[in-house]
Amino acid sequence: MSAYLTRYPQEAGLGDEDPATVLDRYHTPDYELVNDGVRLDRQRLLDHVRPARRRATGLRVEVEQALVDGDQVAARYRLIAEMRRGGTITTEIYMFGELAADGRLRRVTQATRGIPG
Structure with missing residues (x-):
């Protein structure tokens, strides 16, 4: 799980590979993320990732x-x-999820909070 948490954001947010390819490597086709009560299906997640690549220069x-x-x-x-x-x-x-038989994530529910800088 730690490897996913560190690799996926780097590959999706900063990598050169197509975000859809990265998403599919780690998630099932029916993947669903509920983030702070907002449901994001595959397309909505991709719509979020693509502009993030233009805004961030580093992720940790x-x-x-x-x-x-x-x-x-x-x-x-x-x-x-x-x-x-x-x-x-x-x-x-804070993330809670379900894995598919092949080890990819099928569902995730998470709650987030911004930490003042």
């Missing part, structure tokens, strides 16, 4: 806890983004 993830129990996962971590126009955005994330 600090994993506090990551647990896997069968097909259930949970994590507490911080995503730190260095912005092109200056400044840093730090977000604390």
Whole structure:
């Protein structure tokens, strides 16, 4: 789980590879993310990732806890983004999810909060 938390944001947010290819590597076709009560399907997630590539110059993830129990996962971590126009955005994330049989994420529910810089 820690590897996913550190690799996926880097590959999706800063990589040269097509964001859809990156998304599909880590998530099932029916992947659903509920972030702070807002449901994001595959297309809405891609719509979020593409502009983020233009705004961020660096991403770092600090994993506090990551647990896997069968097909259930949970994590507490911080995503730190260095912005092109200056400044840093730090977000604390509490994530709970379900894995598919092939190890990719099928569903995630998460709550976030911004950490003042």
